[in-house]
Amino acid sequence: MLGRISWISIGIALAIAVLFPPLSGMSFHVLNVAIIMLIFILFSSAWNFLAYSGQASLGHAAFFGIGGYISTILARSAGYASFATILVGGCVAAFVGFLLGLTCVRLKEWFLAMVTFGFAVILQVVVATTLSETTGGWDGMISPRLIPISVDNYLVIEYYVILAATIVSIVAIYLIIRSRAGLAFAAIRENEVEAQAAGINPVSWKLIAFTISSFLAGISGALMVHHIGFISPEVFSAENSFWPVIYSIFGGLGTISGPIIGTTILTIVWDGLKELGLTYERFIIIGLLLIIVVIFLPRGLVSLPEKIRERRAQRKKE
């Protein structure tokens, strides 16, 4: 299953993640960036899990936002955010994902991309206008903090809570992918007709993947809004749909470590470029990186060591 090198790198990554707050000198800004990064690791992993079954969504912000809105509305009436509100947010996102999935699982790549993208656009309008009495319309509304600001070191506690949620979710994804279900997903992704011939029902398996992925996206959205303390229809923006795609491709499509590595490195690059005072150039650089990775490193950064080894072997032969 996992080689020794993998275990060592997982151990190092975990150690860094756990020791990060004291190492960062408890800086408010750095912790904030790290928390948002963790949430996006979870969100990207949810997107990437769907891609593992061969489905690429361009509208995952829809589920991210549903999780955020449901949890916020519940938390506002209860007076505080809790695991229960976040879980309900995730479950509602999963249910909506299931309903949308009923249509999506029969669609081919671009059609699926279009429907998911369009769904997020429609949802944004519905939440901002039709449901404005409950959602606060375009102005949005305050979302109770995950950990109230009055608590000592609330940001550090928030960091550990979100770290735990992210780790649990990634382990769950890992276990699913390693199970028989994972084999079914991979078979469908590689060749749907052959998978069907082998007795796998592509429609129901793809629907399961869609539901699980929506659930996790909903959880990450709920964590995000309770961290920021605010939610508005902007949560459904295309930007929020595209980031998990970019992070996952950059790290490695269809791998567990891909979204983790992709999100971490791009967050560092993104923040570093911001420190340099770049604005539009940041987006240009990210866009170029994306194009370069898709053309030259289609399996993402995780395949880089392998690629270098291949190159070396080739050179030796010559």
Next chain:
Amino acid sequence: MALDVGVLLQVLFWGLYAGCIYILLATGLTLIFGVMKIVNFAHGELLMLGAYITATVFALTGINPYSIILLTMLILGVIGIAIERSSFRPILGTGKLNEIFISLGLIYVIQNAAALIWGDERQVLTSPYQTITIPLGPIQMPVDYLIIIMVTGLILVGLTLLLKKTSLGKAIRATSQNRKGAQIVGIDVERMDMITFGIGAGIAGAAGTLWVVSGQVFSPYIGSIPAIKAFAIIILGGLGSIPGAIIGGLIYGIAENGAAYFLGGAWKDAISFLILIVVLIFRPTGLFGESGE
């Protein structure tokens, strides 16, 4: 709210006019799809570049902005060829997800390059014919709308003539129908890819000119949504079908303006996707699509 003919006619003409932009985008997309079997989701960024190039040339020379359309098309054609060669050719045949990802990268690069060059403020250009209207029954129709509808018609006629009457057009159609067959009879299919992409980009550039000249607000971010709608249109109209793109474009233009008028402006974008999703629930391969390929 009483429905009177004047309002309906107004909505219809807005729709026709908005439909022109969609038709031009969708025609280019569907042409490229026919030949290369790829979808460039960044197609709308070419419209946006066309808009800025027209506005810039107009600001520099002050000539009639409509006359800049040919120059814009030419520049965009060259840009299109550059994009095809640099970004899409390397990933041809490597899986359909890759073209979505490449498009995403292109959207970020082109939008922000435009913002870097021209700034990201929203701008407007005033047409020289802004004040001229033609009485049409109970409404006053701006002459700009009429010009735009005519120019769109001209471009479509020109494209049809090119495809049907010239040997280049025949080669493009042959590649579109059967890539291997075309290769066997000696057509340089990669050259056809390049030319088709250039033509599609040029038409998107023309749409950009019409966009600014008609006094619509423009910014680096105007292109994405129209392009995605244009793709929705070609899904409905049948991938690779130009008549389908024209009919779909008209339907979308009118449906959207109807929705904006009757349901409120926020529904303008949502209605297009609602139509798309409803159609795909019942026909997963589109209205006229056979295999979905």
